[in-house]
Amino acid sequence: MPHTVVFLHAHPDDEALLTSGTMAKLAAQGHRVVLVVATAGEAGLSAAALRSNGRLGDRRLAELDASAAAVGVHRLEMLGYADSGLATDPTPAPLTGAPRFVDADREEVVGRVAAILEQEQASVLTSYDANGGYGHPDHLTVHAVGAAAAELAGTPVVLEATVPRDRLLAAAGGVNRLLPRSWRVDLEPWSRAYSSAAEVTHCIDVRGQARQRRASMRAHASQATADSGPRTLGIFTRIPPPVFGLVFGREWYRQARPALSQADRARFTGVFDTLRSS
DSSP: OOOEEEEEESSTTHHHHHTHHHHHHHHHTTOEEEEEEEEOOTTSOOOHHHHTTSOHHHHHHHHHHHHHHHHTOSEEEEEEEBOOEETTEEOSSOSSSSOBTTTSOHHHHHHHHHHHHHHHTOSEEEEEOTTHHHHOHHHHHHHHHHHHHHHHHTOSEEEEEEOBHHHHHHHHHHHHHHSOGGGOOOOGGGGGSSBOGGGOOEEEEOGGGHHHHHHHHHHOGGGSEETTEEOHHHHHHTSOHHHHHHHTSEEEEEEEESOOOGGGOOOBOSTTTTTTTO
């Protein structure tokens, strides 16, 4: 039986890094994939040459279209809020006419997302874990909005996209050892990011979607480099294909709705594994 899954993300490229394999796998299996993105990511870290004309948001939306096409998204919905910027370097004022996502009327945002869930009769919503991944204010807002919207719409299952910290650090450390020193990623901030392995409930095998996942990441070319050098996404897409398939062969989620008791926790391997019992 085909289902609809709504993927809620904060910025273009978040879907590529966290859920692109799952989206491609579901689409290939005949399920409906809906991607909802809160902002255009116009405050993202990019090289100055890409920001100079004030059109970075437009470029990132075009990149998002390409990423969505690469993984087989059936519907792409933009909420149109302004990028709030990083917690360490927040956007002082909206770069667009819309309010920053963190400042937007929460009831309005929740209502808009809930309306999409109801219209699509979604079986599953994915959002972010309580840490908002690496703590970006817009990611934390997605976590709160997703939980409230699913409650309002009566969506049966909420899966929070995450990464088990121990696996993340081990994999990133291995990649770092393969890279020139100037390309290596600072792993210290990642030690406090995402979720512990004990909290992860779903591990989705997306090795068969490596080509689509790589294409999704490569679509976001504006996020591959900054004036300081290559960024994480750019480094990832330079990994040779055989190694890429191994490093990015899994995607992880923490089930938030309905909550699972510690005794019931298991490494579910399918998005709909808990739907029948929810």
